Amino acid sequence: MTFKERLSQGVVLFDGAMGTQIHALDPTDEEYQGKLGCSEILNITIPDKIQGIHRAYLEAGSDVIETNTFGSSTIVLAEYAIADQAREISRAGARLAREAADEFSTDARPRFVAGSVGPGTKLISLGQTTWAQMYESYREQIGGLLEGAADALILETCQDPLQIKCAMVAAEDEMTDQDRRVPIIVSFTVETTGTLLVGTEVQSILTTLEPYDLVAIGMNCATGPENMKAYVRQICETVHLPVIVQPNAGLPQNVGGQMVYTLEIDDYVKAMMSFVDDEGVGIVGGCCGTTPEFIRALADALGENHSIKKRNPVVEPGVSSLFSAQTLTQEPPPFYIGERTNTNGSKLFREALLSGDFDTMMDIARDQVTSGVHGLDVCVAYTGRDEVEDMTQTLRRMVTQVTLPLVIDSTEYPVLENALQMYGGRGIINSINLEDGEPRADKICRLAKRYGAALIALTIDETGMAREVDHKITVAKRIYDIAVNRHGLKPSDLIYDPLTFTLGSGDESMKDAGIKTLEGIRAVKDALPGVRTVLGLSNISFGLNPGSRKVLNSVFLSRAVEAGLDMAIVNLSHIVPLASLDPIEVDLAENLIYDRGEGNPLFKFIEYFEAKKGGGSEKDTGPKIEDLPLEERIPKKIIQGSKSKVEEWLHEAMDAGWTPIGIINELLIPAMKVVGDLFGDGRMQLPFVLQSAETMKYSVDILQPYMEKVDSQEQTTIVLGTVRGDVHDIGKNLVEIILSNNGYRVFNLGIKCEIETMIQKAQEVGAHAIGMSGLLVKSTVVMKDNLEELQRRGMDIPVLLGGAALTPGYVWDICGPLYRSPVVYCADAFEGLNAMSLIKEGKLEQFMSERAEKRAKKEAVRRTRPPEEVPPLVIRRDIAIPTPPFLGTKVIESVRLDEVYPYLTEEVLFRGRWGYRRGKLSKEEYVELIEGTVRPQFEELKARCKAEKLLNPTLVYGYWECQSEGDDVILYKPHTNEELSRFTFPRQPDPPHQCISDYFYSVESGKKDIFGQMIVTVGERAQKESEKLYEGNHYKDYLLFHGLSVETAEALTEYWHLQMRKELEITEEDGQGISDFVVQKYRGSRYSFGYPACPDLSGNRRMWELLSAERIGVSMSEEDQMYPEQSVSAFVVHHPQAKYFNS
């Protein structure tokens, strides 16, 4: 029985984890040949033991065992300096499994070997390796597996569609070389984000894999079966092939440095049987953490030849980018393909390419995305240039910046092949024809088959372009025969272009070209069921004036769709719905298309639009930016946040007589004001604002050398600083960015700023305002002190206050009265900008008094329950004291980012740190923003931080015996009664008079309680990288990276807090996830010094000393804050009643 035959007999059982079993063997250094972590070398050094693992699974009931070759590719083994042994090790691994399988195999119960091929350690879509390198690497690995007589190949734990394609192509070639074919299974990994690691949505990977001749598709790893449910269902509903599912034994927990999987076997079996019986999964197994016991239990539950539930999958042919998919049939039709990223279709694009201006090229791509197209046609052909190189450079940027599928447009084979080797999604090749006969067509069909691409076919043969409908059909049929019958492509892979000729040339012989094209569409779809059609729409009106072209294109498109047109290559901003056109114009267009009516339809058409010069009755979608006058063009660039062409236009402006200062004051600054207004209106999010600010800075830097020395006193000036004892500066830095790019002079004094420094600088530069910022609660008190000092020194310039812990009430009622000049609460940089603007215009005082009046009129706080009704707090004294796994400290190095990322609170990251607030956007618009822009950014940044090791989670934690004594908590030296250290906690002055120390057993009780602590960090590199971005004026990247680094430190804290709760076995009250943890739905709260329950930051230093945190690269500043900034310290109180409170 072949592997394929077995699949149709009933449910197939794979094996469980190899890694866990190898770990249990505890191989020696010698057995690893010093290459610790390289499981594959064990195939050579301890083959019997490895075979023993295979036997264990076969005994447990596995129908198929996987070889121990997950990482035996050249690229991975290179990390162990044994790259050249890839084939040998793979072969050895396959042989071991082969022997074992043959031992157990019977006619009634055949056993099979699946050669395991892992994703490798380098992501090709992120440019960490090349197609050529990866291809060679897989040839060796797969070659060895075939030589070792594997029955099938399983490409598993896949993270990147391009890697899968490379492996499949390598497999195909190796199988051809060895003249040995085996079926291929592809199993990808869906992260907790719902996408592959590189950001690919499930539908996208399924669309990309659809053209390939696989024997099964499915998913493995990352999570346990529970978290896979939705995706398993999606796969079962969308693929024809048998579906394979191999989950982990739950989510991994790090228990004292060991990875532990906690799913119970019973729950595993239940979940897998549900996949089989409810969803129709046909192949089951286990990934990390599963053991022979798991497999045995599942084998028992399945019995013999368990039937597979019938499925009715709906497969819609589509195309995809690295991220998302589009169906080829759009409802309503057509599928729009943008034509502007094409050197032949756009002068702008062509010129940008020639001048190496990739920014503009990407702008054009992005513009089209927002115009509503479903895909983009990319062509970089230009005589005399290296098209392969140009395509490489263009595509490299496009594949990660554009979420739409691409149409690769070239007449050169090497360009097509090179492009397809960079493209992870399912693309469309544009195009194939028979102009040069069949051999060339064969070549391109082979390309389409090899890379799983769809194919646009032009009805051109050796005699030229087909004008007559019959001729078009003949050519179409020939191409169909070659593509489908000779090369095994599917009808749905073919998209015919029956050619569009211009009706604007006046050529008599072309009068009916339009009619014939429309006929051609109908006829092709009739003659060749299953194929689709496309037109290069603009061709119909080539040579006519722009206004008339819009009309003719729109009308022709409408008729073509009626005739059955599926796809159109267009400039969407030049298409209008028929209904919004003047009926007279529609008539004229149709007369031209159908060659009817009185007189010469072309003359009538041209005549009419000559009179209307460039007009048209359609709603204008807005002129191209290049057509606008300079005074409008330049501000638009600021608002769009796009740097392309700016330098050229600024020089153009100066040549035309604008002074640099004039450009700044009259064009740039008003544009930034518009940005501010859009932000204030909730129509523009912070990261877009930063892009505008970057463009502003870029523009000002260009103008700088041409400016005369401006009298600095003229510019409204502010001195900015983060107050004493506070190291947080992202808020302040954002203020600097916004203010300086709106024409204000800003002196940024940095962090931990003494009031004296601020006063001196303010006096030195004649500042008009002082800005104080600070994150900590403590800083609000420092600000108060600073104001008292300013008052004492007779200062009289306004003060702007910003900080997370500030409230309007605190600033108005507590701070305001301390100082003679206005003290303004600024919730964000734009309120600061508003304040500066009022200061500049001398209107601040008036504004403040109006505000004061409004505040006075406000109603008092409408509480619904009087606060005195706080019930007295009775602290239970019957709580069992958890047993910690150890006393003292432990360092946990290099926690994998994959373990930490799931604990990120996306809501906080996206909305809070990155500033993508809902604002005035509708629900749909906001979802669109998040899914279309923010999430791809997020995935890319996470992957990059992981790949480039920008974030390195590390931590130190520990447990101490302790007792409370009044308001103190005493920590003891392990197993002694000797005091090691003590913390003094504040007690609430108001009822119920809580104090953290109350939650521990006291000295009097005689019981020793447990105190947990941790300090976590994502490493110094994060701080340095952040600074580098800021110094380089990459404002948006700075915001995004800084935000992610800080939130990852928080996520790491959340993650480790969970570990500690597990170690203490107090997880019984745990909620469901992050949103529950935020509100402390667990037992065992963690506290950080500086927050209301324990505001004294000096506790930080004590913890740092107790944990010896310098071991993980964390140092303390004088003000008891940690460096790098992306570090968190916390202690854990296990008492179930301990929650946050305000002291």
Place this chain on the structure above:
Amino acid sequence: MKYICSNCGYIYDPEVGDWEGGFDPGTEFEDLPDDWTCPICYVSKNMFDPLD
């Protein structure tokens, strides 16, 4: 309608209210006073986004 704190992720649910602050279930977010702060992280109302 629920509102989420963009600083810490806390969700204000009108059906639950804010016990600590003295606001009974049934209090809509819009009706909370201007100087109401997040019960978890103490930032002001303007840091909250609607969650629908």
